Amino acid sequence: VTVEMKSSKVAIVRMNRPPVNALSKDLMHGLRRTICDLEDNDVKGIVLTSSSKVFCAGLDLAELLNPTQEFVSSFWKELQGLWITLYSSRLVTVAAVNGAAPAAGCMLALSCDYRMMSSKNVIGMNETKFGLFPPPWFVELMADTVGRRKAEMLLLQGTLLSTEDALACGMIDQIVE
Numbered sequence: 651v652t653v654e655m656k657s658s659k660v661a662i663v664r665m666n667r668p669p670v671n672a673l674s675k676d677l678m679h680g681l682r683r684t685i686c687d688l689e690d691n692d693v694k695g696i697v698l699t700s701s702s703k704v705f706c707a708g709l710d711l712a713e714l715l716n717p718t719q720e721f722v723s724s725f726w727k728e729l730q731g732l733w734i735t736l737y738s739s740r741l742v743t744v745a746a747v748n749g750a751a752p753a754a755g756c757m758l759a760l761s762c763d764y765r766m767m768s769s770k771n772v773i774g775m776n777e778t779k780f781g782l783f784p785p786p787w788f789v790e791l792m793a794d795t796v797g798r799r800k801a802e803m804l805l806l807q808g809t810l811l812s813t814e815d816a817l818a819c820g821m822i823d824q825i826v827e
């Protein structure tokens with residue numbers, strides 16, 4: 651995770667884990683630590699973005715291949731901790747979604763106060779496409795953002811929306827070129 655101060659009050663927080671910013675336990679820990687440190691340093695707002703062409707590919711599936719029970723438990727704790735920290739942060743949080751944002755990548759964006767996204771990208775929770783259903787707090791984030799019925803349809807079908815469709819249903823707030 652890298653931090654660039656745009657002024658004394660606003661920080662650009664970039665996920666920097668090539669190639670796709672898959673959320674490993676370490677990346678989630680780094681993001682949470684960074685947000686907490688900025689909160690402690692009188693910063694007012696952050697822009698969460700990526701230093702590569704993918705915003706965030708969701709959970710690191712490689713790390714979740716044959717994990718120990720202990721690892722799964724600590725991974726899960728880190729994921730919940732990151733979500734709680736970002737969602738409940740006192741900072742004004744803006745997601746600058748500058749690449750694909752599937753699954754937990756979408757969760758990160760929806761946990762922010764405002765979402766801008768570049769065109770020709772995709773965002774959504776596609777978990778059902780690989781036989782899983784998103785955790786309840788992902789579901790609530792989606793329902794709070796686009797409405798319960800729309801969320802139900804998107805989640806059941808594991809839809810990844812284009813930038814334009816995401817704007818149309820309120821999943822994002824602005825398209826930025």
Ligand SMILES: CCCCC/C=C\C/C=C\C=C\CC(=O)SCCNC(=O)CCNC(=O)[C@H](O)C(C)(C)COP(=O)(O)OP(=O)(O)OC[C@H]1O[C@@H](n2cnc3c(N)ncnc32)[C@H](O)[C@@H]1OP(=O)(O)O
Nearest residue numbers: 670672707708709710711712725726750752753754782783
């Ligand atoms: C703690 C226990 C948890 C258990 C879970 C149980 C319950 C919860 C239920 C579900 C929760 C799920 C949340 C998730 O986030 S799951 C992750 C879902 N993510 C995806 O489906 C995205 C998959 N990736 C893509 O679609 C594309 O890679 C992407 C559009 C992001 C980028 O495309 P691009 O063409 O640029 O790059 P690729 O060539 O496809 O990939 C490059 C490289 O990166 C690897 N990779 C991609 N995504 C992941 C990933 N999520 N985790 C790990 N690695 C990933 C890909 O394999 C390539 O590797 P290599 O071939 O170059 O070695």
